[in-house]
Amino acid sequence: MKGERQKAKISPLFEGIISRLDLGDQRQKVYVAYSGGVDSHVLLHLCASTPQLKDKLSAVYVDHGLQAEAGYWAKHCEQTANDLGVEFLTLRVNAQALPGESPEEAARNARYAALKSLMKVDDALLLAQHREDQLETVLLQLFRGSGLPGLSGMPETMVFGAGVMLRPLLNTPKQAISDYAQAYQLSWVEDPSNQRNDYDRNFLRNTVLPLLKQRWLAIDKTVSRSAKHCADAQVLVDDVAEELFVEVFNPADTTLCISRLTAHHLHQQQLIIRRWFRSIGLKMPAQAVVGRILSQVVAAAAQRDPVLSGQGYSIRRYRDKLYCLTNLSGTDLHLPEGRQAGKPDVTNLSGAGLPQDAFWPVGQASIKTAYNQVLSCVPSSKGMLCERWAGAKVEIRFRRGGEKVCLPERQGHHSLKNLFQEAGIPPWERDRIPLIYLDDRLAAVADKWISAEFYHEETNGCVSLLLQS
Structure with missing residues (x-):
């Protein structure tokens, strides 16, 4: 009887949670990330008890390969899913940390990548x-500045892969779940x-939070x-950043x-830089x-060529443009603290000689070039004669x-240096542009110029070049 009384008190709270979810008829599949712990078990049980979800529900266990108990946990999760009449999936991932990654970050990144692979539209x-969990997350972020x-x-709620990620218990107290x-x-x-x-996170949960809760119960x-206040404020900041960003951003490159950029005051410039990083998929x-x-970099004299690098990118300027070069031939370029912006430390960007x-x-x-670009020969009415190219x-x-x-x-x-300057091609790109020689004579500079010696106009009788990164 006691258990039945508890259920009667608990059910309205959790039924309200499900009713607020965006899980209508348009959802094709509903996956529950199920670790076997109490929180994910409650969520799976709740979803399995909801008639409109039952037929589209799957429990997903991610095996990180980090603990010996993982095999037992997977079997427990599978048995629980079977008892609930829910489809069960196991995903195995490599959660070994990469340089610069914490173990928690590595596990989370591997887990999310595997889960994203499941997601389809709707x-x-x-x-x-x-x-x-939200409390712990906010405090950890606060401590990290x-x-x-x-x-x-x-x-x-957030977009996740081709679908959506939902946290239905995010406003639910831990005690209610227990x-x-x-x-x-x-x-x-x-x-x-x-x-x-x-x-x-464990230190915070096990040592710090019990003390805080003694003083601040809620x-x-x-x-x-x-x-939530911070999230609402961030929406407004994002709107402002977007307006500023579109005025400064060059979509073509x-x-x-x-x-x-420099026409705005400092705080606006900072917003634009962060919005720029987000637009190109950087942390x-x-x-x-x-x-x-x-x-x-931005404040450097126009004739200077400073290089500032982080993990996987390099920031450079040329003329009136600020470039963010990602994964540039695997070379990590650095501008040391205190060094005057000027000639770059590294001039050969290939990292492997000529x-x-x-x-x-x-x-x-x-043909694939030395810089993983593809140079193609295509039919054209202007360019090099087909016969001369073929022979x-x-x-x-x-x-x-x-x-x-x-x-x-x-x-x-004309020297290539002068032509590149006229065309506004940044210095670091010039040495990566392939030169095409026919019988040891310079015939073309990638798909930009063809030598007068080789240039012809003849309907369907020529070939031109196309360079793709």
């Missing part, structure tokens, strides 16, 4: 994070690593409310116009990094210095 992934995005905590589990006599597993205080509720830069971008010349195989329509020894080379070419309808020979 699918939903449900996570069982609750109000105390995060701004509004971090202090906003975890969103209740009461539900006891009332329905659920069985769950306990991860022993949760007791290890060498992880920041701390999870009040901090969650603060996170994903650069920023420096003169337009948000720290405040110090944004400061160095503005002071050492690139090798290559012969273009006869009859082959395209020549075609070789791909790269700049060595001093190359000159005579162009159609222009007098004299």
Whole structure:
């Protein structure tokens, strides 16, 4: 009888949670991330007890391969799913940390990547994070010096892969989840690593929060409310940042116009830089990094060529444009603290000496260059004669210095350096542009120029070049 009375008190709260979810008829599949712990078990049990979800529901267990108990947990989760009449999936991932990653971050990234692979349009992934998880997240972000995005905590709803991620229990107190589990006599597993205080979140949960709760009983509720205020403020900040960003951004080459950027005051410039990073899929830069971008690169004299690098990107300027070069041939370029912005520390960006010349195989329509670009030969009414192309020894080379070419309808020979300057091609891109030689004579500079010696106009009788990154 006692259990029945508990259920009667608990059910309205959790029924309200499900009714608020965006899980209508348009959802094709509903996945519950199920670890076997009490929180995800309650969420799975709740969903399995909801008639409109039952036929589209799957429980997903992610095996990180980090603990010996994982095999037992997977079997427990599978048995529980079977008892509930729910489809069960196991995903195995490699959660070994990469350089610069914490173990928690590595596990989360591997887990999310695996879960995203399941998602199709109109699918939903449900996570069982609750109000105390939100409290921990916000406090950890606070201790790390995060701004509004971090202090906003975890969103209740967000785009995830091709579908959507939902956290239906995010505003639910932990005690309510425990009461539900006891009332329905659920069985769950306990991860022993949760007791290890060498992880920041565990230390906070096991040592710090019990003390805080003695003084502030409703701390999870009040901090969650603060996170919501921060999230609302961030929406307004994002709107302002977007308006500023579109005025400065060059979509054709994903650069920023420096003169337009510097026309704004400092705080607006910082917003634009962060919005720029987000637009090209990079991790948000720290405040110090944004400061160095503005002071050492943006503020550098126009004739200087400073290089500022982080993990996986390099920031450079050329003329009135600010460039963010990602994964540039695997080379990590650095501008040391205190160094005057000027000549770059590294001038050979290939990281492996000069690139090798290559012969273009006869009859082959395209060739991969030393910089993983693809150079293709395509039919054209303007370009090099088909017969001359087919009968020549075609070789791909790269700049060595001093190359000159005579162009159609222009007098004299022009150095490639001057042509690149006229075309506004940044210095770091010039050595990566393939030069095409026919029988040891410079015939074309990628798909930009063709030598007057080889240039013809003849309907369906020529070939031109196309360079693709």
